[in-house]
Amino acid sequence: MNKIIGFIGAGNMGEAMIKKLLESDDFNKQSIIVTAKTVETRKRIENTYNVTVLEDIKEIAKNADYLVLAVKPHQYEGILNQIRNELKENIIIISIAAGISSKFMRENLNNKTKFVNIMPNTPVMVGEGMIALYPNDSLTEEDISNLLSIFSIFGKVEVVDETLMDAVTAASGSSPAFVYMMIEAMADAAVLLGMKRDKAYTFAAQAVLGAAKMVLETKEHPAVLKDKVCSPGGTTIEGVKELENKNFRSAVINASIAVANKSKSMNK
Ligand SMILES: NC(=O)c1ccc[n+]([C@@H]2O[C@H](COP(=O)([O-])OP(=O)(O)OC[C@H]3O[C@@H](n4cnc5c(N)ncnc54)[C@H](OP(=O)(O)O)[C@@H]3O)[C@@H](O)[C@H]2O)c1
Incomplete structure (x- = not known):
């Protein structure tokens, strides 16, 4: 793809995306331009990925065909104020922030500027991200198709209605943290039972x-897959009983609702 993709911000999410883009056939170091707030991050990104790193965010805005705003949600307004009148013609601004709505983007950009709201998660770094894309009427069918093909570099992309933004934040944006906690706990138990940590x-x-692959590829209901692991009077059902005693599913549902509520309270 003969397009320049710019990043304002190169923290957890920005860097994960830069890394994955560089591994793809469609982008190379000449097609990525980046800025970050501190000289430390800018130097680290330049040294690690050998991409063009600029200090001035306006220079990124003037040169990018796609511009990813990989900064925290509360920084969006200030950044958009600085770049609103400096944008390359036909640029598409990409919001990846939790709680930033298309209404907010429209209000903080000039009338004709194209933009899209996207909700990724950190597994984009390994090409197994789950990415929700909320299109709006600033985009043509071709723009949407190009965005889908760019974001499929990072994993699975689904076009969803914006009303599902908080559900997406819970289901795929934050949930990797829950899964890491489960993996850590499973590993602790294995260590307790004598296995080496690594x-x-x-x-x-x-x-x-x-x-996860079984759920995606067999398309069987997760409960059916669980039942297939639980033989009568066997080992697995003992563990399932313990999880039910500790309200495992209810805890996960409540954690997800807490994420969605927080996301809703932050919505702009
Ligand atoms: N982390 C996730 O799992 C996740 C999932 C979905 C969506 N998101 C969204 O992704 C966005 C970024 O999150 P993150 O976790 O990557 O945050 P982060 O690690 O804190 O990174 C933020 C980046 O923004 C840069 N920055 C801050 N102010 C700037 C400015 N004025 N000009 C240029 N760069 C500036 C910072 O530069 P320095 O490094 O120099 O300080 C840093 O590189 C958020 O909006 C978040 O909602 C994150």
Whole structure:
């Protein structure tokens, strides 16, 4: 793809995306331009990825065809104020921030500027991200199709209605943190049972990866897949009983609702 993709911000999410883009066939170091707030981050990104790193965010805005705003939600307004009148013609501004709505983007950009709201998660770094894309009427069918093909570099992309933004934040934006907690706990148990720690992480993480693939590829209901692991009077059902005793599913549902509520309270 003969397009320049710019990043304002190169923290957890910005850097994860830069890394993955560079591994793809469609982008290379000449097609990525980046800025960050501190000289430390700018130097680190330049040294690690050999991409063009600029100090002035306006220079990024003037040169990018796609511009990812990889800064915290509360910084959006200030950044958009600085770049609103400096944008390359036909640029598409990409919001990846939790709680930033298309209404907010429209209000903070000039009338004709194209933009899109996207909700990624950190597994974009390994090409297994789950990305929700909320299009709006600033975009043509071709723009949407180009965005889908760019974001499919990072994993699965689904076009969803903006009303589902908080649900997406819970289901895929924040949920990797819950899964990491589960993997850590599974590994701790394996260590307690005598397994070496590095092996314990491999066993736990591969079990989670395999289970996730089973859900996606067999399309069977998760409860059916669970039932297939639980033989009558066997080992697994003992563990399932413990999780039910501790309200495991209810805890996960409540954690997800808490994420969605927080996201809703932050919505702009
Ligand atoms: N982390 C996730 O799992 C996740 C998931 C979905 C969506 N998101 C969204 O992704 C966005 C970024 O999150 P993050 O976790 O990557 O945050 P982060 O690690 O704190 O990174 C923020 C980046 O923004 C840069 N920055 C701050 N102010 C700036 C300015 N005035 N000009 C240029 N760069 C500036 C920072 O520069 P320095 O490094 O120099 O300080 C840093 O590189 C957020 O809006 C978040 O909602 C994150």
